[in-house]
Amino acid sequence: xxxxxxxxxxxxxxxxxxxxxxxxxxxxxxxxxxxxxxxxxxxxxxxxxxxxxxxxxxxxxxxxxxxxxxxxxxxxxxxxxxxxxxxxxxxxxxxxxxxxxxxxxxxxxxxxxxxxxxxxxxxxxxxxxxxxxxxxxxxxxxxxxxxxxxxxxxxxxxxxxxxxxxxxxxxxxxxxxxxxxxxxxxxxxxxxxxxxxxxxxx
Amino acid sequence: xxxxxxxxxxxxxxxxxxxxxxxxxxxxxxxxxxxxxxxxxxxxxxxxxxxxxxxxxxxxxxxxxxxxxxxxxxxxxxxxxxxxxxxxxxxxxxxxxxxxxxxxxxxxxxxxxxxxxxxxxxxxxxxxxxxxxxxxxxxxxxxxxxxxxxxxxxxxxxxxxxxxxxxxxxxxxxxxxxxxxxxxxxxxxxxxxxxxxxxxxx
Amino acid sequence: xxxxxxxxxxxxxxxxxxxxxxxxxxxxxxxxxxxxxxxxxxxxxxxxxxxxxxxxxxxxxxxxxxxxxxxxxxxxxxxxxxxxxxxxxxxxxxxxxxxxxxxxxxxxxxxxxxxxxxxxxxxxxxxxxxxxxxxxxxxxxxxxxxxxxxxxxxxxxxxxxxxxxxxxxxxxxxxxxxxxxxxxxxxxxxxxxxxxxxxxxx
Amino acid sequence: xxxxxxxxxxxxxxxxxxxxxxxxxxxxxxxxxxxxxxxxxxxxxxxxxxxxxxxxxxxxxxxxxxxxxxxxxxxxxxxxxxxxxxxxxxxxxxxxxxxxxxxxxxxxxxxxxxxxxxxxxxxxxxxxxxxxxxxxxxxxxxxxxxxxxxxxxxxxxxxxxxxxxxxxxxxxxxxxxxxxxxxxxxxxxxxxxxxxxxxxxx
DNA sequence: AATGAATGAGCGTTCATTCAT
DNA sequence: CATGAATGAACGCTCATTCAT
Numbered sequence: 145x146x147x148x149x150x151x152x153x154x155x156x157x158x159x160x161x162x163x164x165x166x167x168x169x170x171x172x173x174x175x176x177x178x179x180x181x182x183x184x185x186x187x188x189x190x191x192x193x194x195x196x197x198x199x200x201x202x203x204x205x206x207x208x209x210x211x212x213x214x215x216x217x218x219x220x221x222x223x224x225x226x227x228x229x230x231x232x233x234x235x236x237x238x239x240x241x242x243x244x245x246x247x248x249x250x251x252x253x254x255x256x257x258x259x260x261x262x263x264x265x266x267x268x269x270x271x272x273x274x275x276x277x278x279x280x281x282x283x284x285x286x287x288x289x290x291x292x293x294x295x296x297x298x299x300x301x302x303x304x305x306x307x308x309x310x311x312x313x314x315x316x317x318x319x320x321x322x323x324x325x326x327x328x329x330x331x332x333x334x335x336x337x338x339x340x341x342x343x344x345x346x
Numbered sequence: 347x348x349x350x351x352x353x354x355x356x357x358x359x360x361x362x363x364x365x366x367x368x369x370x371x372x373x374x375x376x377x378x379x380x381x382x383x384x385x386x387x388x389x390x391x392x393x394x395x396x397x398x399x400x401x402x403x404x405x406x407x408x409x410x411x412x413x414x415x416x417x418x419x420x421x422x423x424x425x426x427x428x429x430x431x432x433x434x435x436x437x438x439x440x441x442x443x444x445x446x447x448x449x450x451x452x453x454x455x456x457x458x459x460x461x462x463x464x465x466x467x468x469x470x471x472x473x474x475x476x477x478x479x480x481x482x483x484x485x486x487x488x489x490x491x492x493x494x495x496x497x498x499x500x501x502x503x504x505x506x507x508x509x510x511x512x513x514x515x516x517x518x519x520x521x522x523x524x525x526x527x528x529x530x531x532x533x534x535x536x537x538x539x540x541x542x543x544x545x546x547x548x
Numbered sequence: 549x550x551x552x553x554x555x556x557x558x559x560x561x562x563x564x565x566x567x568x569x570x571x572x573x574x575x576x577x578x579x580x581x582x583x584x585x586x587x588x589x590x591x592x593x594x595x596x597x598x599x600x601x602x603x604x605x606x607x608x609x610x611x612x613x614x615x616x617x618x619x620x621x622x623x624x625x626x627x628x629x630x631x632x633x634x635x636x637x638x639x640x641x642x643x644x645x646x647x648x649x650x651x652x653x654x655x656x657x658x659x660x661x662x663x664x665x666x667x668x669x670x671x672x673x674x675x676x677x678x679x680x681x682x683x684x685x686x687x688x689x690x691x692x693x694x695x696x697x698x699x700x701x702x703x704x705x706x707x708x709x710x711x712x713x714x715x716x717x718x719x720x721x722x723x724x725x726x727x728x729x730x731x732x733x734x735x736x737x738x739x740x741x742x743x744x745x746x747x748x749x750x
Numbered sequence: 751x752x753x754x755x756x757x758x759x760x761x762x763x764x765x766x767x768x769x770x771x772x773x774x775x776x777x778x779x780x781x782x783x784x785x786x787x788x789x790x791x792x793x794x795x796x797x798x799x800x801x802x803x804x805x806x807x808x809x810x811x812x813x814x815x816x817x818x819x820x821x822x823x824x825x826x827x828x829x830x831x832x833x834x835x836x837x838x839x840x841x842x843x844x845x846x847x848x849x850x851x852x853x854x855x856x857x858x859x860x861x862x863x864x865x866x867x868x869x870x871x872x873x874x875x876x877x878x879x880x881x882x883x884x885x886x887x888x889x890x891x892x893x894x895x896x897x898x899x900x901x902x903x904x905x906x907x908x909x910x911x912x913x914x915x916x917x918x919x920x921x922x923x924x925x926x927x928x929x930x931x932x933x934x935x936x937x938x939x940x941x942x943x944x945x946x947x948x949x950x951x952x
Numbered sequence: 953a954a955t956g957a958a959t960g961a962g963c964g965t966t967c968a969t970t971c972a973t
Numbered sequence: 974c975a976t977g978a979a980t981g982a983a984c985g986c987t988c989a990t991t992c993a994t
Contacts, residue, residue: 147978163454166367169964179980184965186978244453251449252365254515261519273520290544295517295525296537299510306513307505313456314504315497317463318475323497335498342492343545349953371989381955383991392989551957567858570771573985583959588986648857655853656769658919665923677924694948699921699929700941706920707913712905715912717860719901721867722879727901739902746896747949753974775968785976787970796968 148186150176152200155183155193160241163248164194195256198249201242202260208235209272219279221288221345228272229336232305237329240309247310273298290346297344304336350388352378354402357395362443365450366396397458400451403444404462410437411474421477423485423547430474431538434507439531442511449512475500492548499546506538552590554580556604559587559597564645567652568598599660602653605646606664612639613676623679625687625749632676633740636709641733644713651714677702694750701748708740754792756782758806761789761799766847769854770800801862804855807848808866814841815878825881827889827951834878835942838911843935846915853916879904896952903950910942 145153154176158167169190173180187193208231236243249257265271277294284292291297309332316323347355356378360369371392375382389395410433438445451459467473479496486494493499511534518525549557558580562571573594577584591597612635640647653661669675681698688696695701713736720727751759760782764773775796779786793799814837842849855863871877883900890898897903915938922929 161454162367163365163450164368165364166454168962170962179978180964181966181981182979190964247453248365248450250515251446251453251512252363252368258515258519261516265520273517277521291537291540293533293537295521295523296510296533298517298520299513299534300506300537300541302513302516303505303509304502307509308498308501310453311501311504311508313452313460314463315475315500317460318467318500319479319497321497331495331498332501335493335495335502338493339502339541339545341545343541343543370987372987381953382989383956384954386990387953565858566771567769567854568772569768570858572983574983583957584985585960585987586958589957594985651857652769652854654919655850655857655916656767656772662919662923665920669924677921681925695941695944697937697941699925699927700914700937702921702924703914703917703938704910704941704945706917707909708906710917711909711913712902714857715905715908717856717864718867718908719879719904721864722871722904723883723901725901735899735902736905739897739899739906742897743906743945743949745949747945747947774966776966785974786968787977788975790969791974 147176147178147182150178151183151186151193152197156197156241156245159194159197160244163245163252164190167194195260197245198256199260199263201239201246202257202264204239204242205235206264206268206271208232219275221279221283222341225337225340225344229301229305229340230333232302233309233329233333233336236306236309237332243306243309247306287346289344291344300344301340304339308332349378349380349384352380353385353388353395354399358399358443358447361396361399362446365447365454366393369396397462399447400458401462401465403441403448404459404466406441406444407437408466408470408473410434412472421481423481423490424543426478427539427542427546431503431507431542432535434504435511435531435535435538438508438511439534445508445511449508489548491546493546502546503542506541510534551580551582551586554582555587555590555597556601560601560645560649563598563601564648567649567656568594571598599664601649602660603664603667605643605650606661606668608643608646609639610668610672610675612636623683625683625692626745629741629744629748633705633709633744634737636706637713637733637737637740640710640713641736647710647713651710691750693748695748704748705744708743712736712740753782753784753788756784757789757792757799758803762803762847762851765800765803766850769851769858770796773800801866803851804862805866805869807845807852808863808870810845810848811841812870812874812877814838825885827885827894828947831943831946831950835907835911835946836939838908839915839935839939839942842912842915843938849912849915853912893952895950897950906950907946910945914938 151172154172155167158172158175161167167190169180169183172193173183183190183193187196209228211227211231246257265274276298280289280292280294280297283289289297312323312328315321353374356374357369360374360377363369369392371382371385374395375385385392385395389398411430413429413433448459467476475496478500482491482494482496482499485491491499514525514530517523555576559571559576562576562579565571571594573584573587576597577587587594587597591600613632615631615635650661669678680702684693684696684698684701687693693701716727716732719725757778760778761773764778764781767773773796775786775789778799779789789796789799793802815834817833817837852863871880879900882904886895886898886900886903889895895903918929918934921927
């Protein structure tokens with residue numbers, strides 16, 4: 145593994161623990177086992193490293209999304225609900241650090257994310273959300289779905305995919321239980337599909 | 347307004363902008379218009395102030411939740427879906443700073459939240475989630491709802507309520523539009539109720 | 549002596565040794581016997597401290613210059629040559645650190661000096677150079693002086709006053725001698741007056 | 751141009767901008783278009799490079815000075831004043847970077863200059879200052895000049911030659927004018943000769 | 953309750969220099 | 974000769990916290 149890769153790996157974890165402001169360059173260097181100056185040699189600044197990571201995460205996410213039929217413009221809603229949420233949930237549940245980084249960035253300073261996303265959405269036109277926007281009016285006209293606002297359909301879907309992973313501690317506290325990780329993910333996938341199919345499909 | 351209140355008000359905003367690690371005691375004092383030492387006089391430390399605010403937010407949230415039928419042990423699912431999401435959404439959409447603080451805290455360091463929540467759930471037994479847990483098996487047996495896992499029903503509901511408020515920028519970027527705030531909230535309430543009623547009720 | 553004054557005193561010496569880039573904030577704090585953070589508390593930055601000192605030096609210099617007939621618009625050239633160079637030379641020979649600071653600043657980055665000077669020359673109109681510019685045409689018409697270009701008269705005078713103090717080491721090296729400080733100053737004053745009187749007056 | 755020459759050229763400019771402490775090895779390498787390590791390969795250290803440049807400048811200066819009658823032991827003062835200042839002024843006005851480097855070095859740390867000068871004055875005995883020292887007593891006895899102290903005659907001459915080039919910005923600020931470069935040099939030469947002839951010759 | 957001054961640990965960053973190839 | 978990667982000490986500056994009044 146190159147120094148650069150070691151830095152990125154360590155940085156992902158450090159940023160995931162305290163967000164951008166809480167992350168310490170010293171910690172990253174120590175965990176990566178490289179000289180602190182190398183971080184600036186490769187990434188220019190703490191911010192440069194952070195932006196690099198954001199872009200990298202978004203890039204990986206986009207790759208995953210493409211596999212969910214993002215490329216197929218003729219996809220039907222049932223098939224879409226069968227593939228997209230599952231891929232999405234599995235990606236973030238397998239990369240908790242990514243989830244935390246994106247989550248905090250989203251809340252505190254979406255400008256970085258904005259920039260990273262814009263690059264993708266300007267260079268590619270066959271991604272899920274764009275196809276969704278194009279497909280929904282047709283689905284609605286055909287009587288396949290019960291709502292025709294792409295904005296809120298989209299928000300409902302990603303909220304059900306992402307937020308439960310973040311907020312898993314909540315029911316653990318409230319119901320005073322400990323949720324097994326693997327079973328939790330399978331249950332999330334099942335429950336999400338169920339809710340979306342019953343709630344969205346006609 | 348007392349100095350203490352002015353500090354809290356300023357601190358809520360400061361913490362909401364950068365999370366706990368990104369907040370600056372100096373900024374809080376300056377915005378509050380009080381001497382920096384007063385913060386330590388009243389709250390002991392930055393962390394003390396933060397915990398005070400977390401507890402205060404949770405307290406306000408609980409008050410709101412109680413109004414959503416939290417107290418009524420015989421509530422029916424349709425009525426519950428009609429009141430709880432709306433109250434929840436309106437509370438956080440009217441307190442964006444609270445939303446950000448709780449959101450980041452949830453992701454980065456849920457221990458504070460845990461503590462604050464535990465206090466409430468230990469002292470009160472008629473709050474929404476507890477009632478939910480008690481009611482759901484009955485609703486399911488009666489054939490009123492399509493799912494019988496309180497954990498995932500609960501997660502689905504709060505995810506649909508909270509996360510869209512955080513992630514509103516997403517569709518704005520992706521669809522390249524600007525969403526009007528008030529209309530957005532009304533649409534969220536409508537879409538959430540619609541999805542939950544169709545998806546959860548039988 | 550206040551902390552602020554101690555910082556300024558130490559900083560004058562530190563800047564005089566290495567110029568702005570060579571000066572170390574740590575050294576200033578150590579020599580001043582104050583906490584390093586106090587420098588930023590009082591002056592905001594290393595640059596702020598530097599600019600404060602430049603302005604302070606220029607201010608002191610202006611006070612000295614005013615005593616050299618800078619205020620008298622009817623001064624005659626002989627009297628002027630008798631007072632101005634001597635005051636000028638004595639000021640800088642008694643403040644070697646000032647001389648070094650101003651000298652280096654002048655060579656490397658005159659913008660600070662520019663700013664400090666502009667403030668004085670915009671707020672006061674009876675300073676030496678301005679009076680000089682006004683008086684010289686008259687002196688020349690009256691046949692009192694042999695040159696009528698204020699720019700070069702001014703440059704000749706200040707060059708003879710300042711530069712020898714800087715370049716004193718030169719003859720020491722070249723002629724392999726050691727020049728006594730006090731005698732050197734008295735000789736400088738004498739030689740400067742002599743050259744200017746013979747060379748400039750008619 | 752060899753790498754070594756490119757380094758020297760870039761270094762001269764870099765040192766002229768910030769003095770020794772303000773110069774950056776990185777900048778020199780970048781401007782020279784060579785790998786940073788080559789600077790250390792050729793010159794051992796930043797200081798080694800600096801000393802090399804100081805010696806090189808002094809060497810060039812000495813060559814110029816020799817042309818000003820430095821070699822002729824029987825030169826007369828009027829002829830000397832006609833040639834030396836002009837050569838001196840033209841050398842530095844055509845090499846502003848040299849002027850700045852020597853100027854700052856002189857003020858902050860004359861030891862390098864000292865060493866470089868010593869080498870020349872130990873190896874050659876017919877340079878201007880030495881001849882000056884030998885000639886002045888004779889000139890004074892013959893009634894050709896009005897002062898007989900070689901130290902101050904020497905200081906007066908080089909001050910009038912060098913300092914105005916450094917301090918050109920001064921009258922520009924004070925008189926609020928912009929001085930044309932070429933005309934400024936010609937005026938300097940004229941004014942310097944005039945002042946020295948009238949002031950020094952009898 | 954309130955202030956301005958002070959503290960010390962630590963922050964992100966830069967620097968001249970060296971090393972392996 | 975030449976390169977890109979690596980090093981460690983230091984740099985200017987900030988931070989939460991404390992102190993004296």
